[in-house]
Amino acid sequence: MTTTPDPRPPVLPLDGTTRLAGTRCAECGLPSLWDPPRCAGCGGRMRRDTFGPDGTVWSSTVVRVPVPGRTPPYALAYVDLDDGPRVLAHVVAGDGVTVRLPPGTRVRLTTSTDDGDVAVQPIEETAS
Amino acid sequence: MTSDRTAPQRAVTAAVAGVGTSLFGKQPDLHPSQLVWRAVDEALRDAGVAPADLDAVYVGTVFGAPGVAQRALHAMGITSMPIITVENACASGTTALHEAVTAVELGRFHTVLAVGVEKMTDQFAGAIHPESTDIEGRTGLALPSLYAMAATRYQALYGVTDEDLASVAVKNHAHAVHNDRAQYRTPHTVEEVLASRMVADPLTLMQCCPIADGAAAAVVRPHRSGTEEVVVRSSVLRSGGLWDQRCAHVWGYELIRDTATAAFDLAGVGPTDLDVVECHDAFTIGEIVTTEAIGLAPEGQGAGLLRSGHTALGGPQPVNPSGGLLSRGHPLGATGLAQTAEITWQLRGEAGGRQVDGARLGLVETMGGGVAGVDGNACVMVVLERTTGVRA
Ligand SMILES: [Zn+2]
Numbered sequence: 001m002t003t004t005p006d007p008r009p010p011v012l013p014l015d016g017t018t019r020l021a022g023t024r025c026a027e028c029g030l031p032s033l034w035d036p037p038r039c040a041g042c043g044g045r046m047r048r049d050t051f052g053p054d055g056t057v058w059s060s061t062v063v064r065v066p067v068p069g070r071t072p073p074y075a076l077a078y079v080d081l082d083d084g085p086r087v088l089a090h091v092v093a094g095d096g097v098t099v100r101l102p103p104g105t106r107v108r109l110t111t112s113t114d115d116g117d118v119a120v121q122p123i124e125e126t127a128s
Numbered sequence: 129m130t131s132d133r134t135a136p137q138r139a140v141t142a143a144v145a146g147v148g149t150s151l152f153g154k155q156p157d158l159h160p161s162q163l164v165w166r167a168v169d170e171a172l173r174d175a176g177v178a179p180a181d182l183d184a185v186y187v188g189t190v191f192g193a194p195g196v197a198q199r200a201l202h203a204m205g206i207t208s209m210p211i212i213t214v215e216n217a218c219a220s221g222t223t224a225l226h227e228a229v230t231a232v233e234l235g236r237f238h239t240v241l242a243v244g245v246e247k248m249t250d251q252f253a254g255a256i257h258p259e260s261t262d263i264e265g266r267t268g269l270a271l272p273s274l275y276a277m278a279a280t281r282y283q284a285l286y287g288v289t290d291e292d293l294a295s296v297a298v299k300n301h302a303h304a305v306h307n308d309r310a311q312y313r314t315p316h317t318v319e320e321v322l323a324s325r326m327v328a329d330p331l332t333l334m335q336c337c338p339i340a341d342g343a344a345a346a347v348v349r350p351h352r353s354g355t356e357e358v359v360v361r362s363s364v365l366r367s368g369g370l371w372d373q374r375c376a377h378v379w380g381y382e383l384i385r386d387t388a389t390a391a392f393d394l395a396g397v398g399p400t401d402l403d404v405v406e407c408h409d410a411f412t413i414g415e416i417v418t419t420e421a422i423g424l425a426p427e428g429q430g431a432g433l434l435r436s437g438h439t440a441l442g443g444p445q446p447v448n449p450s451g452g453l454l455s456r457g458h459p460l461g462a463t464g465l466a467q468t469a470e471i472t473w474q475l476r477g478e479a480g481g482r483q484v485d486g487a488r489l490g491l492v493e494t495m496g497g498g499v500a501g502v503d504g505n506a507c508v509m510v511v512l513e514r515t516t517g518v519r520a
């Protein structure tokens with residue numbers, strides 16, 4: 001189940017918010033969750049950057065089947081971070097209910113889950 | 129219906145001379161070699177080819193043990209030739225076929241066996257485990273959830289309903305009633321599909337293909353001009369482009385669309401010319417997205433093909449007459465060659481109770497995924513046609 005090193009992006013507390021550590025192309029600005037030797041878009045040099053804390057849900061689901069090392073159900077969302085990359089995040093709902101977030105829902109990065117995953121929560125209560 | 133046919137860009141050279149498959153389903157008592165033997169023996173007999181006639185073998189498998197092919201093939205006398213194993217996730221079997229076709233077209237080999245095999249019940253009880261070296265696999269994205277993300281998006285953007293999604297499974301299970309090699313051969317209603325337990329919202333269990341054990345094979349050799357046989361009009365293999373925040377389409381759409389465009393251009397045909405399609409319905413939403421991406425319906429309107437019966441047996445362009453992955457089961461490496469066997473039988477008029485009347489031009493499409501950040505590990509499309517001439 002586990003590998004070394006952990007491929008998931010580091011979650012950082014920064015200036016009172018939560019951000020993701022990654023890289024951005026110095027030439028074209030394309031963000032990456034990895035630390036690649038060259039930009040996937042233009043071949044330019046990558047520089048360290050941080051992303052978040054806010055973003056928009058691209059899509060979402062709730063996983064309800066057993067996955068090794070995890071306890072279902074858990075909600076996942078693809079989140080397009082503002083001026084940042086699309087990242088897969090766990091959805092942490094304040095009320096403990098596990099639901100899909102509709103595409104377009106505004107979310108904010110929060111501290112990572114106990115399993116070390118990137119996590120988001122809705123910025124405003126949304127009826128779904 | 130108007131035709132999209134144009135002149136083919138090159139002469140047809142490769143023919144699918146024979147196909148074969150094992151039974152598909154949970155077969156825990158069978159050794160992987162036994163699955164391979166059944167598929168390869170049938171394909172060789174079908175082609176009228178002996179092991180000594182083969183020049184090379186391409187093998188598709190994902191979780192196969194090292195040497196899975198040689199372990200099976202040497203015992204039936206297929207030895208002393210190049211045996212090349214390829215992996216492209218769910219498209220591994222179709223990748224093996226594509227390489228076999230390409231080798232024949234280029235004259236590298238004359239008579240080539242493509243074989244796919246997967247023994248999955250030894251390794252998994254339920255869904256395939258997410259890959260822990262992958263950024264999204266490590267985050268818990270099992271494959272059903274990747275397709276569920278597409279389904280959620282389609283529901284929000286295009287008004288695709290839970291019933292629309294379920295109707296893919298209903299259609300394909302109805303087709304599989306006539307396929308005695310399929311894992312599931314029982315018809316089901318929309319209500320039954322939706323009442324099965326939720327796997328990844330909005331996809332229920334009966335909208336997810338079952339893991340299975342199986343093998344399938346095809347013999348490829350140069351087309352014998354003037355004979356009636358199934359020939360390869362085109363075969364295209366692509367890996368996905370970047371799938372990131374700049375991509376407005378659901379995962380896989382652009383790769384399938386671009387692979388289809390290339391395959392149709394090479395064959396000199398278009399989507400309206402297809403009589404029958406076997407496509408990657410690993411999850412119900414997959415068939416809806418795929419039928420749009422290959423051009424059977426405009427983007428966002430794929431569910432309309434189900435509502436009108438366009439893609440059901442008896443409709444103008446049946447999709448997955450075999451029952452698809454949803455009914456046949458999905459032994460990853462075997463699937464693409466089982467799809468190829470189905471289209472071959474359809475074009476020869478040998479598909480029995482699920483025969484598409486007068487089918488002449490067919491498409492095989494397989495999509496492999498699992499790597500975060502790209503629009504698919506691989507998509508393979510093969511356009512097959514029955515030629516006119518003297519029956520071989
Ligand atoms: Zn760049």
